[in-house]
Amino acid sequence: MISKKVDSVQDALKGVQNGMTFMLGGFGLCGIPENSIAELVRLGVKDLTCISNNAGVDDFGLGLLLQKHQIKKMISSYVGENDEFERQMLSGELEVELMPQGTLAERCRAAQAGIPAFFTPAGYGTEVGEGKESRMFNGKMHILEHAFDADFAFIKAWKGDEAGNIIFKGTARNFNPNMCGAARTTVVEVEELVPAGTLDPNRIHIPGIFVQRIFQGERYEKRIEKLTVRKATS
Amino acid sequence: MSLSKEQIAQRIAKEVKDGYYVNLGIGIPTLVANFVRDDISVEFQSENGVLGMGPFPLEGEADPDVINAGKQTITTLPGASFFDSALSFGMIRGQHVDLTILGAMEVADNGDIANWKIPGKMVKGMGGAMDLVASAENIIVAMMHTNKAGESKLLTECTLPLTGVRCVKKIVTNLAVLEVTDKGFLLLERAPGVSVEEIKEATAGRLVIPDEVPEMKL
Numbered sequence: 348m349i350s351k352k353v354d355s356v357q358d359a360l361k362g363v364q365n366g367m368t369f370m371l372g373g374f375g376l377c378g379i380p381e382n383s384i385a386e387l388v389r390l391g392v393k394d395l396t397c398i399s400n401n402a403g404v405d406d407f408g409l410g411l412l413l414q415k416h417q418i419k420k421m422i423s424s425y426v427g428e429n430d431e432f433e434r435q436m437l438s439g440e441l442e443v444e445l446m447p448q449g450t451l452a453e454r455c456r457a458a459q460a461g462i463p464a465f466f467t468p469a470g471y472g473t474e475v476g477e478g479k480e481s482r483m484f485n486g487k488m489h490i491l492e493h494a495f496d497a498d499f500a501f502i503k504a505w506k507g508d509e510a511g512n513i514i515f516k517g518t519a520r521n522f523n524p525n526m527c528g529a530a531r532t533t534v535v536e537v538e539e540l541v542p543a544g545t546l547d548p549n550r551i552h553i554p555g556i557f558v559q560r561i562f563q564g565e566r567y568e569k570r571i572e573k574l575t576v577r578k579a580t581s
Numbered sequence: 582m583s584l585s586k587e588q589i590a591q592r593i594a595k596e597v598k599d600g601y602y603v604n605l606g607i608g609i610p611t612l613v614a615n616f617v618r619d620d621i622s623v624e625f626q627s628e629n630g631v632l633g634m635g636p637f638p639l640e641g642e643a644d645p646d647v648i649n650a651g652k653q654t655i656t657t658l659p660g661a662s663f664f665d666s667a668l669s670f671g672m673i674r675g676q677h678v679d680l681t682i683l684g685a686m687e688v689a690d691n692g693d694i695a696n697w698k699i700p701g702k703m704v705k706g707m708g709g710a711m712d713l714v715a716s717a718e719n720i721i722v723a724m725m726h727t728n729k730a731g732e733s734k735l736l737t738e739c740t741l742p743l744t745g746v747r748c749v750k751k752i753v754t755n756l757a758v759l760e761v762t763d764k765g766f767l768l769l770e771r772a773p774g775v776s777v778e779e780i781k782e783a784t785a786g787r788l789v790i791p792d793e794v795p796e797m798k799l
Contacts, residue, residue: 374629374666375652377645400666427705428652436704445704448628449670449712456667467674468715472693472746475711505646517646517663518630524665569645575653577637 348543351511351535351561356386359534359562363499365392366419370455370500370526371399371409375428375572378519379408382536382564383501387412396420398495400451400522402432407570416440422495424448428572446475450492452522457494458529459557464493500530503564504553507537508546511555520552528557536564582774583755589723591616591799593682593753596721602626604673604713606683607651609723613682624660626678628709630669633661650709670709674716681717683710685724685749687739690765690786692749694722695741707744714745726754726783733785735759735766756780758797764789770797 353359360383369387373379387395388411395418402421403410412418413431420442426432435441446454447469457465466489470476480491502523505516513535515523527533540563555561584592586609594616597603604626605611614634617623625634627649634649635656643654664672672678687695694714697707714720727733735752752759757780758770765787771780773796781788 374650375648377629377648377652423706425706425708433704443704445706447707447711447715448666448709449674452666452670467712469674469712471715473711473743475707515663515665517644518627518648519646520663520665521630522666525667571643571645571654572648572652573654574643575637575655576640576643579639 348510349555350509351555351558352509352540353560353562356382356536356562359383359536359560360386360390362532363387363390363392366394367392367498368396368496369398370495370497370530371397372502372521372523372526373408374400374518374521376403376408376570378503378515378521378523379403380501380503380536381567383534384408384411387417388415391415391417393417394419396422398422398451398455398497400424400448402426402429404429404572405431407568413441420444422446422451424451446470452525454492454495455522455525455529458496459525459527462494464491466491495529497530498532500526500533502527502533502535504535504537506539506541506546507535507561508541508543509561510543511535511558511561512546512551513537513553513558513561514546514550515552524553527553532559533557534559535561537561538564538567582772584772585755587612588799589753589755592758592797593721593723594618596751597621597623597680599623601679602632602677603680603682604628604678606710608684610682610684611651613723626672627655628669628673628713630664630666631655631657631661632664633658635661670712673709673712676716676718678717680719680721681713682721682723683713685722685734686728687734687736687741688722688724688749688752689736689739690761692747692761693739694744694749695739696744698742700742710744714748717748720749720751722749722752724752724754726756726780733783735784735786737786756783762789767791768794770795772797
């Protein structure tokens with residue numbers, strides 16, 4: 348067994364530097380690497396490019412890095428729900444590249460899978476397709492999109508073992524599996540880290556080969572962005 | 582009487598057929614789930630990674646790890662599954678989802694749609710909308726016929742940045758059901774008590790009016 352276990356978030360984030368490009372898992376506040384984000388805030392690294400579907404809310408998730416002006420550029424598909432983000436974007440302090448959600452996911456997956464580029468119909472004929480190579484397949488126009496190139500991927504999983512094998516829960520899965528192995532270093536934090544041999548190999552979502560460092564996360568807040576409930580009678 | 586948002590959803594629900602996998606956008610489309618007949622089998626897909634979405638959870642039972650694409654807490658029904666974002670959009674791009682219902686700011690009479698950006702005002706991003714409209718075979722737009730200023734949202738050409746080109750097939754508004762054809766918006770049905778004249782007045786794009794335009798049945 349090749350161990351990927353590190354003992355702390357500090358060890359897990361060794362090598363993180365100003366100006367780097369990061370991938371961060373999560374959809375909204377669901378399945379975000381809370382511990383890694385907190386450590387990035389503490390380290391104070393700046394001029395970061397962050398690839399993440401969303402940008403958190405004002406006081407949680409990537410919003411914490413935005414507050415400290417650590418992010419130079421965001422690459423996302425949807426960035427509503429964050430006033431500080433909007434302010435920085437409109438004032439030009441923050442560079443923003445928006446792209447279709449499926450394109451964002453596939454650019455991660457392509458990086459993970461060694462595919463340099465791919466054609467997708469999403470965004471053809473819109474400003475997303477401007478300046479990009481386009482080509483017709485099966486009577487339909489597609490645009491060429493490239494794999495991402497990132498230094499670190501920060502992943503949140505539910506359970507993991509020392510070998511770096513991981514399992515996700517619910518919709519907290521989202522972009523996390525697609526970002527594993529899609530950056531030069533993949534750092535995974537889990538709610539429960541167990542010895543190798545504990546998890547059933549049939550249940551593994553992402554094998555440890557895609558993971559360089561795994562650590563036991565702490566104090567998960569798992570904030571709910573839009574709590575929506577129904578009455579028992581309905 | 583023009584339709585309420587609930588009634589638009591109610592009319593669209595009639596387009597949902599037995600055995601369909603359906604993706605519902607945010608806003609009026611979300612309401613469609615409430616009106617689907619319970620004697621047919623339908624599964625709702627949410628592009629953040631769930632198929633087989635159920636109702637909102639009971640108070641105290643919300644799981645922060647189980648949400649929909651609108652970031653609301655949800656439940657799952659028997660037969661549900663979770664998956665990653667790449668697989669989710671593979672499902673969409675690969676045309677495994679039978680019906681996509683989404684809102685719009687503008688629709689052109691050639692099927693172009695704009696629903697993600699108002700330059701200088703609203704820049705939230707497209708989310709999954711561009712993937713959905715570029716791929717789905719069957720797209721229904723749910724929207725009000727006119728905007729808050731009373732201007733038509735059914736145009737000859739969209740003025741806002743496009744989400745997709747020549748992709749919308751059908752539109753259900755508070756006034757009418759329309760189909761996008763080569764000759765423009767074909768008026769299929771009118772809301773109860775709404776005249777063809779009123780629809781004509783509220784439609785800026787090319788409108789094709791058949792001899793008979795039945796009232797919609799809800």
